Amino acid sequence: MVIRSLSIALLVLYLAPAAAQNELKEKAAASVDEQYVALTELSDKIWSYEEIAFRETQSAAALKAYARANGFTVTENVGEMPTAFIAEYGSGKPIIGILGEFDALPGLSQATVPEKQPLNEGGAGHGCGHNLFGTASLGAATAIKELIEAGQLKGTIRFYGTPAEEKFFGKLWMVRAGVFDDVDVMMDWHPSASTKVSVQTGLALVDFVVEFKGQAAHAAADPWNGRDASDGLELFTTGINYYREHVKPSVRIHYDIQNAGEVVNVVPDYARVWTRVRDGDRQGVQVVYDQVKRIAEGAAMMANVEYELTLISGIHEVLVNRTGAAALQANLEAMGPITYTEAEQEFAKGIQAAVGKPEIGIESKIEPLEETQKTPSGGSTDVGDVSYVVPTIRLRATTAPSGTPWHSWAVVACGGMSIGHKGMKYAAEAMARTMVDLFTDDDLREEIRKEFVEDLDGYEYDGMVPAGPPPVDSRF
Template identity: 60%
Template sequence: MKKQILILVALFLSVQFLQAQKLTKNKKSLIKSIEKHQNALIEISDNIWQLAETAFEETQSAKILADYAEKNGFTVERGIAEMPTAFVASYGSGKPVISVLGEFDALPGISQKASPTKDPLVEKGNGHGCGHNLFGAGSLGAAIAIKELIEQGKIKGTVKFFGTPSEEKFFGKIWMVRAGLWDDVDVNISWHPSASIKADVQSSLALVDFKIEFFGQAAHASADPWNGRSASDALELYTAGINYYREHVKPTVRMHYHIQDGGQVVNVVPDYSRLWMRVRDTKRSGMMPVYKRAMEMAKGAAILANVDYKVSLISGIYEVLVNRAGGEIMQKNLELLGPIKYTESETAFGKKIQEVTGKEQVGMDSAINPLEKTKEHPGGGSTDVGDVSWNVANINLGVTTAPKDTPWHSWAVVACGGMSIGHKGLIYASKAMSMTMLDLFENPTLVTKVKDEYKLRKGDAVYKAIVPDGPPPIPKTK
């Protein structure tokens, strides 16, 4: 047994030695830089995790990231694209221009301590159930490492870090795209916390986000209900119609809604109701006809209930335009870095979360698998990175920050984002992204290859943002 252990240790060390030998001098410098900034990046992530600020209210979170970029020599422009919490940090000059995305907004109602059992930090408070506290910090670490190489004269070009607010609700990147912020960028890099490590060559779901309001006539629900026209009736008729419609849409379509106002008291025929609705599909071209039908159904519900109605577009996002050439570059760097290693206590933490959430207790998955085939119709969620990807060549990465099969947008992800499992993921993402960015800075042929695939996949399509006219829907200050 002892001999077997010695052999395994020797094999592990030999793999580590070979990986180190394949790292170029500049890539070793990137890793050294990220490790130098590691404690600060983790502190930034933890501070944002504690703040847990939601869409367009990430004032302190954005400031923490922007201030650290400024402290490290970046020129920072704040409040861009008419959004107070959006910013861009830039360094260098000339081509290529490589950008990296950073998100930092939380989700409402899923506050959680860094504990493997459900235990809110703040009762009914917010939490980073998608790991965006890690996202922003990890991306900034990659940008700083590249900036230091430019500063030392080892590479030439421009690096940009985009602080992008409100990914979870209003999709802030749409307004940043509309403002032309990626017009001079050659390639964009993005990552997302995940339950596995992969160069992400899968698309996402296109989405349209809209509000439906019904306006009726109030009346006493018992004394004279015949004098009322119920906005609540219209709402119920509408949701019934949507639920019947589910049988007649393609399997790739998703429709979901949230009733925001169905009336206030039981003894009044409600004169107002409101519904928040989303329609998704793997392709924008498939989503738009369903969206049109869903709007028409609002008119039908209003006619049946004899009330007035209004449909208001909130925003909408495109599916991600995949770039396999970029994915191949990222994949090679993941293979150079190898898997994340976890301690016994971290594995136990992950298994406890899996036990509590009813999953197989296998811990974290950080294996580096071969590059996947791109699916025509992937599942999953939606992201405003899609809109960026239709305006600039984009490379995506996923990195393990939670146990395998963890329910996303849940307390379990919040828990991991506030402790070492999440911390290891953000540092790993920093290294993988910076190494991929370096390949692009050092090799113009790779930039051309990535951009050529982007142009080929986009074809003759003309991007048009799915947002109403006017400024972003920034909440009014209380």
């Protein structure tokens, strides 16, 4: 009888912390529910502002206003970027951070209808769902703030408003400013066509601009007096395209010709091309970058023109933390998947029909925790650089149907209506629940940090940004 009583007592002691933790998670989820109308309004405002990199003045202002209204202390102009900010509440350790983006993409203006229909012809649009991204993260941070304010959690919650992810990678200058250095664990999410914990590394990259400068002349009367800058540009891109045969399968090279002359009867004296090189890790990117720089030099020599190569920025691949990922996965499975109405499924099928994909609607499910692939695929993100400074847990939540081309009008359409709003709410709740774990479970934080240190394996982070201020007023 004594042994049985002792066993029951030990069981109660074991279950009590878990029960208290679950109670806090339910309170955090309730907070997200209570915020839902306000978060939807905030997301729709940012969706309508459609502001591109470093021009997100109204979007940042709206997020800061929401943070201040909910009791956060806001620090502006972080890393010398007017639209970068930090919203913080609480004091002491642990410090849990959460990232939020809010920039749009040029040329993707779109109404909330399942066929291509620009709201503003030629205008920008949230083709990556960043109107949902920053809003959900701030909603999750607010839910945690309320628990700290009530004395039910101890520590500091910190929301990072991070601009210009789509073009200049604003987080790089925030890393350089040291604003992540004291954070214990970082949370992050991204809109997606599926709901799962993100455990793939993505691609590292480097961005640079090559300018060619020659001598203008009349294209018919005296072309021999001209030195054609666009010849240099064409030889450069031709060299890149021949080089593609000799790179690893993980390498991606893109370019955008921004200027190659104004009129046909003038030999152009100026040409410019924005170039982006990617590979599975920073080391691989450097090899390709060095060769492409040599191609630029050779192109200028062949065209008898001058050239200038300007580094814009470069980012690391993501350092995956599987310990943190497992904690997030457990919360997703406890929540269950997003559910959709018949009308939302019809909207999704309309999107799929418009982009030529199977009309299957949205799958309402949570993907299992994947293995982290040695050879990465997909896109790139400046979250990678953050993940080399602080252990980072990442989520993807469904905000558009499968088959939707990302960075397209179709994502904009979904992000301004209920499909996007539901994904936003789901992400906020999932991250808030996981942050409860991070605040209350010292052992979990210790294991996350241990994995982080082991994976770094002595690597000293070196950000790839040019000297001087961030390119807020870039001529590119």
